[in-house]
Amino acid sequence: xxxxxxxxxxxxxxxxxxxxxxxxxxxxxxxxxxxxxxPDRYLEQLLATLRRSGLVRSQRGAKGGYVLAREPWxxxxxxxxxxxxxTDSQQVETHRSAKTLEGMVIREAWQEAGxxxxxxxxxxxxxxxxxxxxxxxxxxxxxxx
Amino acid sequence: xxxxxxxxxxxxxxxxxxxxxxxxxxxxxxxxxxxxxxPDRYLEQLLATLRRSGLVRSQRGAKGGYVLAREPWxxxxxxxxxxxxxTDSQQVETHRSAKTLEGMVIREAWQEAGxxxxxxxxxxxxxxxxxxxxxxxxxxxxxxx
DNA sequence: ATTATATCCCGGTTCTCCACTGGGGTTTGT
DNA sequence: ACAAACCCCAGTGGAGAACCGGGATATAAT
Numbered sequence: 480x481x482x483x484x485x486x487x488x489x490x491x492x493x494x495x496x497x498x499x500x501x502x503x504x505x506x507x508x509x510x511x512x513x514x515x516x517x518p519d520r521y522l523e524q525l526l527a528t529l530r531r532s533g534l535v536r537s538q539r540g541a542k543g544g545y546v547l548a549r550e551p552w553x554x555x556x557x558x559x560x561x562x563x564x565x566t567d568s569q570q571v572e573t574h575r576s577a578k579t580l581e582g583m584v585i586r587e588a589w590q591e592a593g594x595x596x597x598x599x600x601x602x603x604x605x606x607x608x609x610x611x612x613x614x615x616x617x618x619x620x621x622x623x624x
Numbered sequence: 625x626x627x628x629x630x631x632x633x634x635x636x637x638x639x640x641x642x643x644x645x646x647x648x649x650x651x652x653x654x655x656x657x658x659x660x661x662x663p664d665r666y667l668e669q670l671l672a673t674l675r676r677s678g679l680v681r682s683q684r685g686a687k688g689g690y691v692l693a694r695e696p697w698x699x700x701x702x703x704x705x706x707x708x709x710x711t712d713s714q715q716v717e718t719h720r721s722a723k724t725l726e727g728m729v730i731r732e733a734w735q736e737a738g739x740x741x742x743x744x745x746x747x748x749x750x751x752x753x754x755x756x757x758x759x760x761x762x763x764x765x766x767x768x769x
Numbered sequence: 770a771t772t773a774t775a776t777c778c779c780g781g782t783t784c785t786c787c788a789c790t791g792g793g794g795t796t797t798g799t
Numbered sequence: 800a801c802a803a804a805c806c807c808c809a810g811t812g813g814a815g816a817a818c819c820g821g822g823a824t825a826t827a828a829t
Contacts, residue, residue, distance in 0.1 A: 541827040685805075
């Protein structure tokens with residue numbers, strides 16, 4: 480299971496949006512990029528993809544930016560990665576051995592493995608990650624004292 | 625979960641070796657490549673990798689070829705894919721956000737997803753695949769009659 | 770209205786990896 | 800000796816990832 484740079488950037492940005500979701504004033508690309516040290520022109524493309532997938536909404540013009548389109552607990556990690564990584568709905572015939580019996584049993588095993596991974600990514604939401612981060616930050620403070 | 629061409633080729637070759645594992649005369653690259661329609665010079669590299677991982681043994685010279693190093697039910701799909709795909713020993717700092725709290729929780733989720741996928745690939749052996757293929761071939765014959 | 774501020778859209782660039790090819794060299798059975 | 804196989808190293812073409820840049824467009828504030 481590979482975590483690509485794209486997906487990580489997108490998730491970091493979405494976590495930032497999730498943090499500020501209660502006050503609903505938009506957050507700009509530049510700010511997110513600065514906070515998370517992401518190249519801003521690259522992040523722009525990722526946010527555009529997320530917008531087309533309906534995960535974020537954008538406000539153009541001055542004082543514009545991005546906000547989550549849904550509540551942080553209603554956005555799963557699977558949705559994010561499928562939006563970003565492009566869930567090529569047609570994976571027909573990328574391999575030539577799709578029709579042989581051997582190819583089919585192999586592909587079925589991989590399908591099952593992929594489904595198992597997807598199940599994990601589907602059970603976690605943006606909210607879950609922010610909560611986990613917050614509780615860990617709390618722990619760091621305790622050790623600091 | 626992505627099934628690369630490399631892993632698929634390697635598995636097809638290993639399934640072929642598993643088929644002929646009872647009679648223990650080696651099978652040549654050319655034969656495997658011809659049966660499964662794999663570019664032979666490419667398959668050569670993959671088999672070399674599998675040999676270095678200890679999954680197959682090779683016999684050089686005339687009448688040489690490859691045989692499974694272990695019984696087909698003692699080789700899991702996970703071993704194969706880890707051998708082929710390169711168990712990249714250094715994944716240290718491929719991402720710069722490895723030390724931030726957000727980066728850590730994200731990476732942990734991905735770790736869990738990867739583990740889930742690995743568990744599936746580990747429970748299947750070469751034997752399992754050949755048996756599944758054989759039973760399905762049996763089924764095809766029944767429908768043919 | 771004008772301007773500053775943001776997103777939007779299109780393209781190019783560099784880099785790495787995958788799939789594949791080629792040229793030899795080495796081992797082994799006949 | 801000789802042919803049949805594996806062995807090793809090196810290169811190529813295409814695709815995608817990770818960027819960067821130049822404008823066009825929409826919007827809030829003046």
